[in-house]
Amino acid sequence: MDCVLAPDNILHDTLLFRVIYEWVGQLLPCGLSYAVAGIAIMLLLVNGVLLGAGGFSWLERRLIGRFQNRVGPNRWGPFGALQPMADLFKLLFKEDLVPRGADRIVFTIVPVAMMAPVVLMMAVVPFAKDTALANLNVGVLYVLAVTSITSIAIFMAGWASDNRYALFGASRGVAVLISYEVPVVMSLLGVVLVAGSMALDDIVSAQTVPFLLVQPMAFFVFLAGTSAELNRTPFDLAEAESEIIAGYHIEYSGVKFALIQATEFGAVLTSSAVMVTLFLSGWSGPFSDYLGWAWFLLKIGVLAFIFSWVRATFPRLRIDQLLAFAWKFLLPLSIINLFATALEVYFLRNDAGMLTTNDLWLMAGINFGVAFACLLTFGTLIQDKVRPAKSLTAASLSSPEVG
Amino acid sequence: MLDDYFRQYGLIAIFMVVAVAVPVGMLTMSWMASRIGLRPNNPTEVKLDTYECGVESIGGRWELFNFRYYMFAILFVIFDVEVVFLYPWATKFLQLELFALIEMAVFVGILAVGLAYAWRKNDLDWA
Numbered sequence: 001m002d003c004v005l006a007p008d009n010i011l012h013d014t015l016l017f018r019v020i021y022e023w024v025g026q027l028l029p030c031g032l033s034y035a036v037a038g039i040a041i042m043l044l045l046v047n048g049v050l051l052g053a054g055g056f057s058w059l060e061r062r063l064i065g066r067f068q069n070r071v072g073p074n075r076w077g078p079f080g081a082l083q084p085m086a087d088l089f090k091l092l093f094k095e096d097l098v099p100r101g102a103d104r105i106v107f108t109i110v111p112v113a114m115m116a117p118v119v120l121m122m123a124v125v126p127f128a129k130d131t132a133l134a135n136l137n138v139g140v141l142y143v144l145a146v147t148s149i150t151s152i153a154i155f156m157a158g159w160a161s162d163n164r165y166a167l168f169g170a171s172r173g174v175a176v177l178i179s180y181e182v183p184v185v186m187s188l189l190g191v192v193l194v195a196g197s198m199a200l201d202d203i204v205s206a207q208t209v210p211f212l213l214v215q216p217m218a219f220f221v222f223l224a225g226t227s228a229e230l231n232r233t234p235f236d237l238a239e240a241e242s243e244i245i246a247g248y249h250i251e252y253s254g255v256k257f258a259l260i261q262a263t264e265f266g267a268v269l270t271s272s273a274v275m276v277t278l279f280l281s282g283w284s285g286p287f288s289d290y291l292g293w294a295w296f297l298l299k300i301g302v303l304a305f306i307f308s309w310v311r312a313t314f315p316r317l318r319i320d321q322l323l324a325f326a327w328k329f330l331l332p333l334s335i336i337n338l339f340a341t342a343l344e345v346y347f348l349r350n351d352a353g354m355l356t357t358n359d360l361w362l363m364a365g366i367n368f369g370v371a372f373a374c375l376l377t378f379g380t381l382i383q384d385k386v387r388p389a390k391s392l393t394a395a396s397l398s399s400p401e402v403g
Numbered sequence: 404m405l406d407d408y409f410r411q412y413g414l415i416a417i418f419m420v421v422a423v424a425v426p427v428g429m430l431t432m433s434w435m436a437s438r439i440g441l442r443p444n445n446p447t448e449v450k451l452d453t454y455e456c457g458v459e460s461i462g463g464r465w466e467l468f469n470f471r472y473y474m475f476a477i478l479f480v481i482f483d484v485e486v487v488f489l490y491p492w493a494t495k496f497l498q499l500e501l502f503a504l505i506e507m508a509v510f511v512g513i514l515a516v517g518l519a520y521a522w523r524k525n526d527l528d529w530a
Binding site for chain 2: 011174192259
């Protein structure tokens with residue numbers, strides 16, 4: 001049977017879907033090959049996220065080893081590259097304990113509720129030219145909605161574990177997640193304004209100039225907010241090892257711990273993928289008709305490296321500093337960015353309601369000025385909140401009057 | 404048009420099932436490994452204790468919340484609802500008139516004043 005996808009079918013625009021559908025359609029009935037093509041892309045995405053998570057866990061441990069002047073895992077496989085395999089099998093065959101007072105059902109649902117949204121996020125991200133599982137017209141909203149499920153999963157973990165540290169970690173985690181959700185969501189408004197669409201595919205094609213340059217402040221806010229939502233140093237209060245041991249996943253062991261850990265590494269990659277799509281012009285680059293996926297992966301790699309770099313560099317913040325950073329620094333910045341972008345779009349667009357490439361360059365110039373001024377102003381405003389108190393600096397500790 | 408929605412969201416619905424099935428499959432695999440004796444499963448009283456670095460846990464594990472979290476939760480709800488209204492506006496702004504710009508400025512302005520008020524009242528501080 002030869003199945004050909006009708007041109008008016010919305011999935012016709014998805015190149016990969018069409019190719020798989022028409023290839024499988026030679027062997028199977030058309031209705032079945034419709035599902036097969038969808039599931040093939042899904043398996044590609046799921047495996048990409050999970051294998052990527054394993055690979056990134058190795059890469060990050062090697063990188064942080066380098067940053068901290070030690071070697072990192074180097075025993076199993078070339079350069080220790082098979083270490084994630086070893087970890088997975090070890091954790092799979094470890095005893096899986098559920099503490100006595102725990103709520104068994106909620107405790108078991110948590111790894112599932114954590115991993116599912118991270119994988120689901122990839123559904124709308126175009127990973128090569130005309131290739132995504134679904135090109136929703138509310139793509140940005142979908143990504144934001146799906147990622148916010150994580151905060152529920154974190155609170156479920158803390159509540160179900162019957163452990164003080166877990167509850168502390170969960171309440172801190174939720175406070176951080178909801179505080180950073182606001183500036184993140186606000187900063188994406190600037191991107192949506194300039195692109196004039198919430199579909200990620202349209203946002204990629206609108207980036208004749210990467211939005212990293214057009215919206216520098218939004219990128220900064222989104223980068224900071226995302227690394228807070230991923231619970232990574234310097235925002236990893238929810239699982240601060242030196243205070244509350246591991247926070248919300250303290251009681252988890254065996255395969256459940258493996259799933260939570262894989263989710264944390266996978267989330268870095270999926271968040272990087274969303275950032276690449278929104279700010280770094282996604283799959284586009286030289287020869288992007290054929291090598292779109294390579295550009296996409298390369299850009300994800302660069303962002304993931306930056307995440308590791310940030311993690312290795314900064315010390316952990318206190319909870320008051322963390323919330324002050326979200327509400328007094330990132331939120332005003334994103335509101336100003338929204339106003340500035342709206343004004344620029346209003347005055348620069350032509351009669352047809354379009355922005356040309358020259359307009360985007362002009363916006364980039366203005367926005368870099370605005371970003372610099374705002375960072376200076378608000379940086380000065382909250383510097384007492386985030387910097388260590390004067391009485392704690394090394395010089396004053398050694399001076400006699402402090403005691 | 405309606406067909407297109409069902410095609411796309413149908414794929415996402417299937418994807419949701421796949422995304423849940425993967426971790427559930429791993430949990431099942433580990434459970435089966437314990438049934439056929441590939442992984443140990445002998446919980447004892449001590450193992451199932453609450454983990455507090457070896458110290459015995461005293462009293463209930465349900466601690467009080469700091470009520471400061473509540474303040475941030477309220478602020479979060481206000482600003483998140485605001486954003487819900489702003490997204491449709493932002494999507495169509497390239498075609499909208501001056502009125503839409505002023506309308507948005509008033510709307511965001513009111514909430515920005517609210518944020519400044521909360522800041523002034525020290526509600527954004529932890530102490």
